[in-house]
Amino acid sequence: MNETRKLDLAWLSLVLLSVGGAALGGQPDAGFMITVLVALVMGIKVRIVCDRFLELPTATRRIRQLMYAFCYGMPILVILTSAFGDALARLTAKLII
Numbered sequence: 791m792n793e794t795r796k797l798d799l800a801w802l803s804l805v806l807l808s809v810g811g812a813a814l815g816g817q818p819d820a821g822f823m824i825t826v827l828v829a830l831v832m833g834i835k836v837r838i839v840c841d842r843f844l845e846l847p848t849a850t851r852r853i854r855q856l857m858y859a860f861c862y863g864m865p866i867l868v869i870l871t872s873a874f875g876d877a878l879a880r881l882t883a884k885l886i887i
Contacts, residue, residue, distance in 0.1 A: 800842040807835050825872040829865035836861040 811831040814824055840846040840861055846854055871878060 797842060800838050804835055804838055807831050807838075811835075822872060826869055829868045832868065833862060833865040836864065 811828050814831070815828045817824055837858075840857055844857070846857055849857070
């Protein structure tokens, strides 16, 4: 498969994942499992962008590790914020005042 075809498939995957993530996140009573699924979709999308469009596999090892930490760190932070949002809000309110 040529490179143009791979990029086209990556772009189509991103569009489908975006629509799927929006459908999941648009539920009126989104529970914790929906948050986990949306975070999973987000992680997959960021990984596709990093690998296909930023050409991260050809980057230096340190840059690649930092970007992959970001790729997996952001969905984890979304899950933690969903699980402990009230406690984090109280903590940050105390730090500001």
